[in-house]
Every structure is written in structure tokens, then in C-alpha cells.
Amino acid sequence: MAITAEKIWFDGEMVAFADANVHVLTHTLHYGLGAFEGIRCYKRGNGRSAIFRLEDHIRRLFESCHIVTIDMPFTREQIVQACIDTVRANNFEDCYIRPVVFMGHGEMGLSAMSNKVRVSVIAWEWGSYLGDEGLKNGIRGKVSSFSRNHVNAVMAKGKINGHYVNSILAKREVMAQGYQEAIMLDTEGYVSEASGENLFIVRDNVIITTPVGMSILDGITRHTIMKLAEERDMQVKELRFTRDMLYVADEVFAVGTAAEVTPIREIDDRTIGTGKPGPITTALQAAYFDLVRGDSTDHDEWLTYVN
Ligand code: PMP
Numbered sequence: 518m519a520i521t522a523e524k525i526w527f528d529g530e531m532v533a534f535a536d537a538n539v540h541v542l543t544h545t546l547h548y549g550l551g552a553f554e555g556i557r558c559y560k561r562g563n564g565r566s567a568i569f570r571l572e573d574h575i576r577r578l579f580e581s582c583h584i585v586t587i588d589m590p591f592t593r594e595q596i597v598q599a600c601i602d603t604v605r606a607n608n609f610e611d612c613y614i615r616p617v618v619f620m621g622h623g624e625m626g627l628s629a630m631s632n633k634v635r636v637s638v639i640a641w642e643w644g645s646y647l648g649d650e651g652l653k654n655g656i657r658g659k660v661s662s663f664s665r666n667h668v669n670a671v672m673a674k675g676k677i678n679g680h681y682v683n684s685i686l687a688k689r690e691v692m693a694q695g696y697q698e699a700i701m702l703d704t705e706g707y708v709s710e711a712s713g714e715n716l717f718i719v720r721d722n723v724i725i726t727t728p729v730g731m732s733i734l735d736g737i738t739r740h741t742i743m744k745l746a747e748e749r750d751m752q753v754k755e756l757r758f759t760r761d762m763l764y765v766a767d768e769v770f771a772v773g774t775a776a777e778v779t780p781i782r783e784i785d786d787r788t789i790g791t792g793k794p795g796p797i798t799t800a801l802q803a804a805y806f807d808l809v810r811g812d813s814t815d816h817d818e819w820l821t822y823v824n
Contacts, residue, residue, distance in 0.1 A: 520641040520643070521534060521641065522534050522607050522609075522639065522640055522641050523606065523607045523608075524603065524606040524607055525537040525603070525637060525638070525639050526599045526602060526603045526606075526637060526638040526639075527635075527636075527637045528635055528636060528637070529591070529595075529599075529636075531602065531603075531606050537637060537639070539619075539621070539622070539635070540621075540622040541622075542622035542623075542625065543619065543620070543621055543622050544619070544620035544621065544622065544623070544624070544625070544629055544632050545619035545620045545678060547625070548627060548679065549677070549678045549679020549680075549682070550585060550587070550619075550620055550677070550678070550679065551587070551617060551618055551619035551620065551677065551678035551679075552578055552581035552582050552585065552587060552617075552618045552675060552676060552677055552678070553578070553581075553615060553616060553617040553618070553676055553678060554574045554575070554577065554578045554614075554615065554616045554617075554676060555574075555613065555614075555615060555676075555773075555774045555775055556568060556569070556570075556571060556574045556600065556613070556614040556615075556616070556774060557569055557611075557612070557613055557614070557774050557775075557809070558604050558609065558610075558611065558612050558613075558614060558640070558823060559611055559809045559810035560610040560611050560810065561809075561810055561811065561812070561820075562810070562811050562812035563812065565822050565823075565824055566604070566609070566610045566611070566822065566823050566824050567820035567821060567822045567823065568600060568601065568604065568614065568820070568821040568823060569774075569808075569809050569819060569820065570737050570741070570819045571597055571600055571601075571821045572593075572597060572821070573737050573740075573819075574616075574737060574774075575593050575596050575597050575600070575616070576593065577676060577735070577737070578596065578616055578618065578676070579593055579596075580674065580675070581618075581674075581675035581676050581677060582618055584672045584674060584675040584677075585672065585675055585677055587618060587620070587634055588634060589618060589634065589636070590633075590634050590636065591636055596616060596636070596638070597821075599616070599636075599638045600614050600616060600638055600640075601821065601823050603638045603639070603640045604640050604823045605823055605824070607640055609640055609641075609642060610824075611642065611810075612640045612641060612642050612643065613640065613641060613642075613643035613774075613775065614638065614639075614640045615638070615639045615640070615641075616636070616637070616638045617636070617637050617638075617639070617678075618634060618635070618636050619634075619635055619636075619678070620632045620633075620634060620635070621633040621634070621635045643775070645776070645777060645779075646713070646773070646775035646776045646777075647697055647698060647771075647776045647779045648697075651697060651779050651780075652777065652778075652779055652780075652802070653794075654780070654782065654793070654794065655779070655780035655781055655782030655783075655789075655792075655793065655794050656697040656698055656771075656779055656780070656781055656782065657695075657696045657697055657698075657781075657782065657783045657784075658691075658696060658697065658698045658699070658700050658711070658769075658771075658781045658783065658784045658785075659691040659694065659696040659698075659699060659700065659784065659785055660699075660700045660701075660702060660760055660763075660784065660785055661686075661687035661688075661690050661691055661699040661700065661701050661702075661712075662690060663683065663686045663687045663690065663699075663701065664701065664702055664703060664704045665683065665701040665702065665703045665704070665709035665710065665732045665733075666680060666683050666732055667703075667704045667732065668703075668731070668732045671683075673731075673732045673733055673734060674734070674735055676734060683701075684699075684701075684712040684713060685712070687699035687701050687712045688712040688713075698711050698712060698714070698771060698776075698779075698781070699711060699712040700716065700763070700784065702760060703731060703732045704732075706759070706760070707727070707731070707757045707758065707759060708727060708757075708758050708759065708760060708762070708763060709727060709731060709732050709733055710727060710733045710734065710736075711771045711773075711776075713773055713775060713776065714736070714738075714771035714772055714773035714775075714776045714779070715727070715733060715734070715736040715738065715739035715771070715772050715773065716769065716770075716771055716772075717739075717742065717769070717770050717771075717772065718758060718762060718763060718766035718768070718769050719766060719767050719768035719769075719795060719797045719798070720762070720765070720766050720767055721767070722751070722752065722797070723752045723753075723754060724746055724751055724752065724753045724754070724797060725753075725754050725755075725756050725758055725762075726739060726743070726753070726754075726755055726756075727755070727756075727757065727758070728755040728756065728757065729755065731757065736772065736773060737774065738772040738773050738774055738777070738778070738805075739772055741772075741805065741808070741819075742772050742778065742801055742805065744816075745801055745804045745805065745808070746797075746801060748815070749800070749804070751797065751801075760785075763784050763785075763789070764784065764785070764787045764789075766789060766790065767789075767790045767795055767797075768780070768789065768790050768794070768795030768796075768797055768798045769781040769784065769789050770794075770798045770801075770802075777802075777805065777806070777809075778798070778801060778802040778805045778806075780794035780795070780798045780799075780802070782794070
């Protein structure tokens with residue numbers, strides 16, 4: 518379904534949806550050099566809407582720009598404010614927020630340096646990325662034949678536009694075969710992450726996730742889940758793990774801003790655990806939703822209220 522909104526923040530101005538356009542010579546359209554974020558705003562139990570971990574997302578946006586040597590023409594505070602203003606301008610209560618930084622038109626070629634750096638913040642109403650049914654009962658995943666980018670080929674700590682071709686190849690491959698999400702191995706064969714989420718496995722009550730020093734995005738939901746688990750005295754380890762450790766895990770789940778906390782009930786046609794979301798996944802999913810859209814006041818420092 519085509520997304521829509523009333524207003525879009527574009528280079529410092531709030532413009533009408535129909536006016537937020539770019540030229541076909543936009544540099545990023547040709548070569549993929551740009552950075553973006555995905556953030557959610559939720560209507561909480563108290564009836565007010567709050568953006569979840571906004572400052573952390575904007576910090577990562579600036580880090581992404583730094584990694585790929587894009588000079589941001591705005592300050593972090595300005596982009597934080599732009600996100601708040603965009604949600605307000607559209608009167609959204611629950612929405613997804615997409616800041617994007619890209620190279621405008623002007624020069625062409627890989628060496629272009631003088632093109633204007635352009636920044637937009639778009640918000641739209643977006644349900645759960647892997648579906649409500651997936652959130653409740655779990656999804657079917659498949660290990661993709663495409664490897665996650667090598668750590669020294671593209672910079673995984675940046676959320677860089679062009680990097681996502683790697684994820685899209687994996688996602689399209691497994692979706693064409695009837696699965697809902699692609700699990701990607703790194704170039705050494707260890708489990709990296711899903712096409713747009715970080716991964717966790719549970720075995721004998723120990724929660725394991727790929728270390729941040731591997732080829733993964735340093736996910737904000739991943740960090741949130743690790744914190745929630747530790748606060749509940751659950752044991753969490755950052756460890757490299759193998760494909761067959763997915764198969765024999767008691768539970769596997771994927772986490773990300775868009776996908777939230779989605780159980781994975783089957784991988785490569787093997788049932789995971791009982792084939793139903795396990796107790797640790799269910800507990801952490803409930804804790805996450807209580808934090809973002811429930812009544813929890815445990816991490817008010819992660820909430821930016823917009824109304
Ligand atoms: N890995 C990849 C490749 C992603 O695109 C995302 C979504 N941004 C994540 C992990 C999860 O990151 P976050 O929890 O910060 O949304």
C-alpha cells in the first residue's frame with residue numbers, strides 16, 4: 518500500500534507531501550551514498566504519544582554520516598526537533614519516522630564532493646513489519662544464500678542506503694520460496710543478523726546474540742532487549758553462533774524498530790523448540806510492548822513525548 522502523510526520535513530522546511538520531490542540526477546539515487554534511520558512513535562497507555570529512543574537513533578544517524586564522510590548540514594538537536602515536528606504536523610499518534618540524508622544533484626561520478634547534502638524526515642502510519650500474525654505466533658525464516666557484507670567491504674555500523682541491496686537480495690530470495698524473513702550468515706559462515714533485524718537465540722535459558730563487533734547493525738532494539746533481559750535477571754551472552762545452533766535453539770526471535778520483537782518458529786524447514794513462541798521470547802516481547810506502548814515507567818529517559 519502506498520504510504521502517505523500530510524507534511525514532510527525537507528531541508529529545514531515543512532512542505533506538503535506532494536512537494537517533497539528530488540531530481541533524477543540525485544547522486545544517492547545512482548550510487549547509494551546516504552544514511553537513514555527508522556524510528557517509531559507509539560500511543561502509550563497514558564493516552565499520550567512518545568517517540569522511542571529518539572536521541573539514540575539520531576546519534577546513530579550522525580555516526581552513519583561520519584562513517585561514510587557525509588557532512589551533515591544540521592545539528593543533532595535540529596534533527597531531533599524535526600522528527601518531533603513531523604509527527605506533530607501530521608497529527609499522528611502511532612507512526613514510523615524515517616530521517617534520510619542524501620547527496621543531491623549537481624556533479625556526477627563517484628568523486629563528486631560539491632553536491633548539496635539534503636535531509637528529510639518523513640513519517641507515516643505503519644503496522645507491524647512482519648505482520649500481527651507473525652508477532653503473535655512466530656514467522657518462518659530461512660538462511661539466505663547471500664552472505665552478510667564483509668566487515669571491511671561495507672561499514673555495518675552505518676545504516677547506509679546502498680548497503681540495503683545486500684538485505685533486499687536475501688529477503689527477495691527467501692520470500693520467493695515462501696518464507697517471511699531471511700537470516701544472513703557472515704562471510705565466515707557464522708550467524709550475523711536478519712535482513713532488517715538483529716537475532717537472538719535461547720538455549721537452556723541463556724540468551725545469545727551476535728557480538729556487536731561482528732558484521733551487524735548495532736541495533737537499538739537489540740540494546741533495549743539486552744537491558745530488559747538483564748533487568749529481569751536473565752542471562753545474556755554476546756557470542757558468535759552457528760547455523761545449526763539456530764536449529765537446536767529452544768527459542769529464536771528477531772528484533773528491530775520495524776519488526777519489534779518477532780518470534781521465529783521455523784528455520785530452514787526445522788521447527789524451533791515447540792514451534793510456538795517460547796517463554797523468554799514472550800516475556801521479553803511483553804516487556805518491550807509495555808515499555809513502548811504500555812504503562813511502564815521503567816525507562817522514561819527513552820521516551821520523547823510529542824503531545
Ligand atoms: N539490522 C539491520 C540490518 C537493520 O536494518 C535493522 C533496522 N534498523 C536492525 C538490525 C535493527 O535495528 P534497530 O533495532 O535499531 O531498528
